[in-house]
Amino acid sequence: MAALVPICAAAAEERVTILAVHYPPFEMEEPIDGLRGFDYEVVLEAFKRAGIEAEIQFVPWKRAMSDVENGQATGALSCADSPERSDLFFISDKISEENYGLYTRKGFKGPVLSNIADVAGVAVAAVSGYAIFDELNSADAVAIPLADDLSGLNMLDVERFNYLYAGRRNNDFLIKQHGLSGKFDFTEFRSINYHVCFSKVYPGINDILRAFNKGLAEVRADGTYQAIHSKYR
CATH class of the missing domain: 3.40.190.10 (Periplasmic binding protein-like II)
Structure with a gap:
């Protein structure tokens, strides 16, 4: 299936950085039995469908939240929604629970x-x-x-x-x-549902968030989401 056309210049021109902590089986800093985590795989695939190059970097969680809030990184996963976080971040559609x-x-x-x-x-x-x-x-x-x-x-x-x-x-x-x-x-x-928490101050974030959610919906609709999760059962 063809990837979505990038919908913002910022997304097309630079790699977005998503921060995470080692939280198996959602995301693993180093592969375990050849796997990197189902949220890790789903998020990268959703960005790929959106035509956005993305990398996931592992840092302590408090630093992840701070860097995303300050716009030093694009987003963080796997991130539970809360009233406090909704004030600080844009919350993606659900990626897991x-x-x-x-x-x-x-x-x-x-x-x-x-x-x-x-x-x-x-x-x-x-x-x-x-x-x-x-x-x-x-x-x-x-x-x-x-x-x-x-x-x-x-x-x-x-x-x-x-x-x-x-x-x-x-x-x-x-x-x-x-x-x-x-x-x-x-x-x-x-x-509890998990999401990607996106920075509210990162350049072009509204277009990036919209593209990510669209890519995520495609991953769910064509069976890729289920295929990824089936590897972890």
């Missing part, structure tokens, strides 16, 4: 928390800078900041805390990869 909830140690006998309202006054860990960390603060939890998801799993395993708020697909992947299978239970709270 993740189920979020609480991990506890297998056999943990403490209180069962079944939804976000239950975390009020409870110490719960999450990666600092993620939208879910802000969600914990809004729910009046005692939010424990983490550097990354794997650190959270390891700290939960050695009883540094009792509750880890995190995404299931990402953390189940890490659990399997790092020999932690059978050590945790998971209680799902809700599903």
Whole structure:
């Protein structure tokens, strides 16, 4: 199928930069079993359909958010929408979704928390800078900041805390990869959609966003999206 004609001069003349963190199986800094992540593949393919050359660079998440907000990069993935982020970024159409909830140690006998309202006054860990960390603060939890998801799993395993708020697909992947299978239970709270968060001040961003969403719709419509995701099951 022919690629879309580039719809803005800025997109045609330069490579756009999308920032990400290592967040398997959504995006991986280095290939794992020859794969780079389903969001990684979908986003690059959507830009390709739009006639825009794109590269994905891996940086810490707080830097990604700062660089995109300041227009030093075009966008960031995989990015959950929130009122705060909608104020700072243009949000693309949905690229994927993740189920979020609480991990506890297998056999943990403490209180069962079944939804976000239950975390009020409870110490719960999450990666600092993620939208879910802000969600914990809004729910009046005692939010424990983490550097990354794997650190959270390891700290939960050695009883540094009792509750880890995190995404299931990402953390189940890490659990399997790092020999932690059978050590945790998971209680799902809700599903969160992921997007690309685009800079509001990047040159030509309105045309880039429109072209990306059009390319993404084409990727979904012709079966490419499903074919990419099928490789990760």
